Amino acid sequence: METPANDHPVTPAQRALDTLAETPGAADNTSALDTLASSDVLVPVPDDASDQDAADPGMLALPVLEQQGGGQVVPVFTSELEMADLLPYVSRYRMVPLGALAAQWPADDLSLSIDAGSEHRLTLTSDGVRTLLARP
Template sequence: METPTRHHTATPARRALDALAGNSEDPAALDVLARSDVLVPVPDDVSDADAGHPSTVALPVLQEPDGREAVPVFTSESELAGLLPAVSRYRLVPLGALADQWPTGDLALTIDAASPHGLTITSEGVRNLLARPYEY
């Protein structure tokens, strides 16, 4: 049996997103995703000093078509460029650590929003499904 080419170059996070498209509660895929690094775009109004601070991350917030607010993150530079080509800076952050510090409220998380394997998770889902304490 031949494996499609895209699986040879897909990151573990992207393969986890593919698995979650078929079963949104797949615990193994959620664990892989939570332990993966994601690219978080740095908003234009954040200074270089703040953007590089190791213990804080400025979250860019976009309004979804349905009116919800979501933070976009990406599994690769090509996914980032596909949706936000004007973004020139990003931070590489462990998704589980980001989820562990996720703000309360209705702020959703969108992973690879413009791709077929994109996933949007509610604020509660981020904290319950993806939070992993970050070990320094």
């Protein structure tokens, strides 16, 4: 599949997510995980972040959403289209290498959801983020 129905090109990160979603034993799919970890993702800038904080390359405010049941998740996206489908009101975002984000992921119970509104979404626990996606 080279382009989805809406004629937008499929990114390598989206292909990796598709592979992980479709392949049994997806956690063992090293190539797809490596592709995903080396990809840049869009991290929405929270509304309450100042312009100065949003532009500071040494600081990244994570948008945290509450899930049903009380869990917390940080949504990130592989493209502007994926982000707009789920969070159309987001006006600011940062491009961040997923592997670098994962390498500094908090040790608490904060989950990561990649393309949460799509068919190829992937949600990982904090341990999964650090184990599967962290790159030096």
